[in-house]
Structure formats: structure tokens, C-alpha cells
Amino acid sequence: MSTQPRPTIWEHAQTKGVSRREFLTACAWMTAMLGLPASAVAQVTKALETQPRIPVLWFHFQECTCCSESFIRSSHPGIADIVLDKISLDYTETLMAASGKQAEEALHDTMTKYKGKYLMVVEGSVPTADGGVYCCIGGRTALDIVQEAAAGAKAMICWGSCASNGCVQAAKPNPTKATPIHELISGVPIIKVPGCPPIAEVMTGTIVHLLAFDRIPQLDGLGRPKAFYSRRVHDTCYRRPNYDAGLFVNSFDDENAKRGYCLYKMGCRGPVTYNACGVMRWNGGVSFPIQSGHGCIGCSEGNFWDNGPFYRHLPNFPGFGIETTADKVGVGLGAATVVGIAAHAISTNIRKRHLIKEELASSEDVKDGRAEQGGS
Amino acid sequence: MQKATLGRVYVWEIPVRFYHWLNALSLVVLCVTGYLIGAPLAIQQASEASFAYWFGKVRFIHFVFAYIFFFNFLFRIYWGFVGNRYANWKNFIPYRKKQWKEIKQVIAVDVLQRDNTPIETIGHNAVAGFTYFMTFLAFLFQCVTGFGLYAAMSTAWFPKLFAWIVPLMGGDFAVRQWHHAFMWFFILFALVHVYIVFYHDYVEGRGEISSMGSGWKFIEKEYHPTLKDEKSSAQKPAG
Numbered sequence: 001m002s003t004q005p006r007p008t009i010w011e012h013a014q015t016k017g018v019s020r021r022e023f024l025t026a027c028a029w030m031t032a033m034l035g036l037p038a039s040a041v042a043q044v045t046k047a048l049e050t051q052p053r054i055p056v057l058w059f060h061f062q063e064c065t066c067c068s069e070s071f072i073r074s075s076h077p078g079i080a081d082i083v084l085d086k087i088s089l090d091y092t093e094t095l096m097a098a099s100g101k102q103a104e105e106a107l108h109d110t111m112t113k114y115k116g117k118y119l120m121v122v123e124g125s126v127p128t129a130d131g132g133v134y135c136c137i138g139g140r141t142a143l144d145i146v147q148e149a150a151a152g153a154k155a156m157i158c159w160g161s162c163a164s165n166g167c168v169q170a171a172k173p174n175p176t177k178a179t180p181i182h183e184l185i186s187g188v189p190i191i192k193v194p195g196c197p198p199i200a201e202v203m204t205g206t207i208v209h210l211l212a213f214d215r216i217p218q219l220d221g222l223g224r225p226k227a228f229y230s231r232r233v234h235d236t237c238y239r240r241p242n243y244d245a246g247l248f249v250n251s252f253d254d255e256n257a258k259r260g261y262c263l264y265k266m267g268c269r270g271p272v273t274y275n276a277c278g279v280m281r282w283n284g285g286v287s288f289p290i291q292s293g294h295g296c297i298g299c300s301e302g303n304f305w306d307n308g309p310f311y312r313h314l315p316n317f318p319g320f321g322i323e324t325t326a327d328k329v330g331v332g333l334g335a336a337t338v339v340g341i342a343a344h345a346i347s348t349n350i351r352k353r354h355l356i357k358e359e360l361a362s363s364e365d366v367k368d369g370r371a372e373q374g375g376s
Numbered sequence: 377m378q379k380a381t382l383g384r385v386y387v388w389e390i391p392v393r394f395y396h397w398l399n400a401l402s403l404v405v406l407c408v409t410g411y412l413i414g415a416p417l418a419i420q421q422a423s424e425a426s427f428a429y430w431f432g433k434v435r436f437i438h439f440v441f442a443y444i445f446f447f448n449f450l451f452r453i454y455w456g457f458v459g460n461r462y463a464n465w466k467n468f469i470p471y472r473k474k475q476w477k478e479i480k481q482v483i484a485v486d487v488l489q490r491d492n493t494p495i496e497t498i499g500h501n502a503v504a505g506f507t508y509f510m511t512f513l514a515f516l517f518q519c520v521t522g523f524g525l526y527a528a529m530s531t532a533w534f535p536k537l538f539a540w541i542v543p544l545m546g547g548d549f550a551v552r553q554w555h556h557a558f559m560w561f562f563i564l565f566a567l568v569h570v571y572i573v574f575y576h577d578y579v580e581g582r583g584e585i586s587s588m589g590s591g592w593k594f595i596e597k598e599y600h601p602t603l604k605d606e607k608s609s610a611q612k613p614a615g
Binding site for chain 2 (some may be wrong): 221245247248338352354355
């Protein structure tokens with residue numbers, strides 16, 4: 001599309017003074033990020049030597065920027081730098097130097113010059129209520145921007161729970177009608193990287209996959225990269241043996257909590273949450289919520305704000321107000337059923353008394369030896 | 377009242393009775409283990425996790441009975457096509473005018489007790505049949521949501537067949553919650569079902585309770601002139 005061939009990632013790195021040794025080190029890091037064996041380093045290296053840098057447009061809509069914050073705090077110093085350096089970040093509201101007219105121009109240039117070739121990255125949901133007025137950038141609504149940019153995108157990454165499933169602003173009653181991107185856009189491959197925020201290494205890993213292989217990673221049924229979201233936090237949790245043994249924390253200040261038993265009864269969402277927290281952990285593999293003694297809140301799952309309260313295993317049953325679980329509703333209905341049965345049994349003995357009496361009378365006949373054949 | 381002349385009718389064949397009791401056992405085990413999985417017992421102990429596996433066992437029993445329940449259910453559907461007239465699938469779906477008429481009649485006689493006319497049906501009456509159809513739908517829902525949840529922790533191909541329910545319902549959390557809530561349907565159903573069986577036996581004296589053991593019911597001949605043609609009906613005096 002462009003008039004002169006764009007430099008490959010390796011060529012670009014050379015202009016920045018990166019030595020061959022440093023480049024190969026970065027390739028090895030990336031291979032590790034992808035969870036590939038050491039034998040794949042050569043493949044990744046070759047890809048980065050031949051692939052031009054991907055132009056990236058990174059949008060911020062209804063969000064708190066925690067995804068960006070997580071990304072730039074990638075554990076191993078330099079990984080985010082490597083990734084940011086390997087891509088050509090042409091537009092991102094929070095990190096770019098340009099502003100105003102220049103920023104808008106950069107956006108416009110990339111969209112026209114690299115139509116069908118740029119990677120679109122979205123952080124945040126899009127409000128659709130009242131014509132989308134609740135999130136406007138440069139005088140245009142988020143909805144307008146996302147639709148225009150998606151039309152020419154090669155692929156799209158939805159960073160975080162906001163873009164993937166709406167997160168807190170889409171929680172009931174969702175006044176701005178915050179909508180996840182996949183409900184607004186079709187025809188573009190969408191990769192969801194949910195989490196509030198997602199783990200930095202998961203974010204870089206997803207981008208690296210796109211860089212190294214020039215195709216989207218394998219996704220699960222909900223559109224998340226299988227490499228990071230195919231297992232539940234529960235499956236990789238170091239407290240899992242306590243779960244199988246039936247050893248649970250019953251309150252946050254009991255003996256069992258001190259012993260580090262399973263937090264299942266404290267409402268831990270590990271068993272229903274697909275994420276890599278138990279394996280990659282946070283802040284350079286230092287810890288993750290469960291290791292710190294707090295249950296998982298399921299931040300990478302859809303609707304997690306509405307599935308409360310966080311500290312109880314069974315959520316509120318919809319339509320019955322707060323503090324009402326399915327079990328409370330069930331016990332209530334069970335009691336009502338028992339009362340109904342008792343009432344019906346009483347009613348039967350009143351309203352069917354003649355019928356029952358007649359049947360008993362016919363039984364008397366048998367006693368008297370006057371029963372016909374077939375009587376029982 | 378004229379003394380009722382009763383005839384024996386072989387209503388529930390052995391496969392139906394076998395299905396019924398295996399299903400009852402499975403439901404009890406699944407409800408108890410399922411409830412324990414949702415709300416495990418609070419045990420205070422200073423044991424190492426490696427010495428115990430009771431919660432794992434509870435879950436294992438739940439999964440084993442899930443398979444038993446599912447294939448037993450599948451077998452009952454098959455029997456709905458090859459079994460006798462009382463086991464036939466047509467008893468369960470009210471698609472004929474006659475069935476709707478009977479539904480109204482059963483409500484008047486058994487529920488509201490406005491009327492004492494005996495219900496003529498020998499097998500399931502129209503209300504019972506329709507209720508069982510509803511339970512079949514609930515069975516299906518529990519099987520799909522249960523195996524859908526199980527798929528994530530299994531490498532077997534069978535649970536994977538149900539993995540589609542998770543994205544459809546928006547995630548494991550929602551699937552698990554509905555799977556749990558539907559447990560209460562079975563508990564309520566069991567309460568009403570057991571009562572109704574006792575009620576019918578008490579009021580009608582047709583051997584409703586024992587019929588699921590022996591297969592036989594005792595039906596008044598004058599209400600069922602066709603009974604005489606019934607191949608399975610015994611013409612000898614009962615007792």
C-alpha cells in the first residue's frame with residue numbers, strides 16, 4: 001500500500017542501535033512469552049527479520065487505563081519496550097506525544113495509508129445510549145470512531161474486561177448503555193483479552209503472537225486466546241489440594257485462613273474464571289489475589305460486577321432483591337409446597353369423604369363374602 | 377354406589393420401572409452431592425491436604441451419577457418409542473384436544489376437588505404426562521449445563537459435546553448458578569410427586585404406589601370397556 005517498502009522489525013531495530021545479540025535475546029523472550037519451546041526461537045527470529053512493523057491504533061474509550069498501566073509494567077524490564085518498539089504505535093491517546101490536530105492527522109493517515117493492514121487495539125467499552133454522547137473524542141462519539149477504524153482494521157484486540165464484556169460501566173443499570181466491542185463490530189477478527197486489568201504478560205504475549213506469526217492466536221468459544229484462557233484459575237491454583245481435601249476457610253479470621261486452606265466458601269471465583277493468574281501471577285510473578293489470602297473476584301469473566309456479592313459462593317438470585325440466593329428461594333418454595341400439600345391433604349379428606357366412604361363400604365361387602373368376582 | 381369391578385392392567389413394564397428407580401436414586405444422589413458441592417461442610421481440622429480427598433470424592437460421585445442419569449434418561453426416551461402404550465411419548469406432550477380436555481378435568485377433580493368423576497386414563501393422566509415432559513426438559517437442561525461445566529476439567533470427548541453452553545450463557549458463572557437453581561426444581565418436584573402418588577392411591581385405591589414395583593394397576597372395568605380387549609390385562613380375579 002505504501003510507496004516505499006516498510007522496514008522490517010530487525011531493520012528498524014538496527015536503526016535504533018540494537019545489536020544482533022540484543023535482538024536475539026528479545027526473540028528468545030518473545031518465544032518464551034508465547035509459551036513455545038526453545039526450538040521455536042529460530043522461527044520467531046525469522047518472522048521478526050522479515051515482518052514489517054505493524055501499525056497499531058490504540059483507542060481509549062470508557063475505561064480507567066488500568067490495562068495500559070498493566071501493560072507498561074510488564075514484569076521483565078523491557079518486554080513492553082520491546083513490544084512497543086516492534087510495533088508502530090501510530091495513535092494512542094494516553095502515550096502519544098502529539099495532541100489535537102496532529103494526533104487526529106496521525107490517526108487519519110494510518111487509517112488511509114494502511115487500510116486493511118493496521119492492528120486496532122481497543123481499551124474500554126462504547127456507550128450507545130443517547131446517540132453515544134457519553135464518550136466523545138475530538139468531537140466525535142466513540143461509536144463513530146470505532147466503526148470507522150474497524151472498517152479498515154486487519155484485526156482487533158479488545159484489551160481488558162471493558163472492551164471484552166463491558167465491565168463496571170455495563171453493570172446494572174448500565175445508564176450509558178456501555179457495550180462491549182464485539183456487539184458493535186462484525187467482519188473483523190476480534191481477540192478478547194479480558195481482565196481488570198489483564199496480566200501484562202498475557203497482553204504482550206497476545207501482541208507477540210500477532211507479530212511473530214502474522215495471524216491471530218487460537219481462540220476459545222468466547223474469543224479469548226487459548227494459550228492464556230483455556231484453564232480456570234482454580235485448575236492452576238496452589239490451594240487446589242485443599243479444595244479436593246474439603247479443607248475450606250469458613251471466615252477470614254479463622255484458623256483455616258491462617259493455614260491457607262481453599263477460599264471457595266469465601267466466594268472465590270477461581271472455579272468459574274478462566275485466566276492465567278495461577279501460573280503467571282502478577283508483578284513479575286510475585287503473587288496473585290488468592291496467594292494474598294483473598295478470593296478471586298472473577299474479573300476476567302463477563303458480568304462479574306453483577307454476580308455479587310464477591311464474598312459468597314452463591315450469588316443473589318435475579319429478581320428477588322439483595323441477599324437472596326437460589327437456596328433461599330428454593331427453601332421458600334419448598335415450604336410453600338409443603339403447606340400446599342398439607343392443605344390439599346386436608347381438603348381431600350373433606351371434599352372426597354363421600355367417595356372414600358363409599359369405597360370403604362364396598363370393601364365391607366368383601367368381608368361379608370358378597371364380593372363379586374374381580375372385586376379387590 | 378355400585379361396587380367397582382376391578383381388572384388388573386399391566387401398565388409399567390420392567391424397563392420403565394427400572395428407569396424410574398434408577399432415576400430416583402440418581403436424582404437423590406445428584407441433589408445431595410450437588411448441594412454439598414455448592415455449600416461444603418465447614419470442617420475445622422489441622423490436617424494436611426494430602427491426607428484427605430473427601431470433597432474430591434463427593435464431586436466424583438456427582439460426576440459418575442451424572443453419566444448414569446444421562447444415559448438412563450436417553451434410554452427412557454428410546455423406550456418412549458418402543459415401549460407399551462402407557463410408556464409412549466404421546467402421553468407426555470399435549471398435542472391432542474382430548475389431552476387438553478383431560479388437563480382441565482384433572483385440575484377440576486384432583487387439584488380444585490370440585491368434582492368427583494373418576495379420571496379415565498390408566499397410565500399417566502394428561503397433567504402428569506405434561507409435568508413429566510417438563511421434568512424431561514429440566515433433565516436436559518441439567519445435563520447440558522452440568523456436562524458443559526464439566527467439559528473444562530475433562531479431557532473426554534463426551535462432555536466436550538456440551539461445551540457450547542458456556543459461551544451461550546456468557547460464562548461458567550451463569551451456567552453454574554442456573555445448574556444450581558434447577559436443583560430446586562427436582563426437590564420441589566419430588567415433594568409433589570410423592571404426595572400425589574399417595575393421594576391417588578388413597579382416593580382411588582387403584583394401587584398407584586405399588587404399581588411402580590409390580591407394574592400392575594387395578595382399574596374399574598365399567599369405566600374401561602376396552603379393558604377386556606387389553607392383551608396385558610388379566611381376566612382372572614385379582615388377589
